[in-house]
Amino acid sequence: MAFTVTIVDGTRLVMPNTCVVCGTPCAGSLSYTQDHPPITLPGIAFLKHTELSLPYCATHGRRFYRRFSRLRIAQTLAYILAVAVGFTTFFPPVRQALSLPNDPSTAEYVLLCLTFAFLVLSIFAIKPFLYDVFVNIRGNEISFLGGGPVFRESLIAANLGNLPEVI
């Protein structure tokens, strides 16, 4: 279970200079756009993005980029595969050109379903899981979900007086 640190007034947020993963003091920070899992209502999907700049040491910054570039490569390959299998499954001229039987096989349907399932999962389940810290902004309030213990402690220490009141 990941911990959450909530900052009441986000405009007065003081970001500590400690890597969000390992807690090493670091001068650099990583700027990226965080994608939230889509909120889906019948027929509509809302995509929410948050622009972030978080302290990262060189090592964990590199790992962050590597993880996301691998995800992008996997998504691109799955997308190309889905389009290719979709075309060969449903377009008779393509089937004829490739000398495939007229009726698509079960294996083709299964492959198509699996590639689509991966694409959907990669957006809903895999991507949010790849962030070291997940940031949620609601009005003025900012909450940080996850992150290493040193980062969490430094974040709390740097923002005393700007934390939710404990009743």
Ligand SMILES: [Zn+2]
């Ligand atoms: Zn680090």
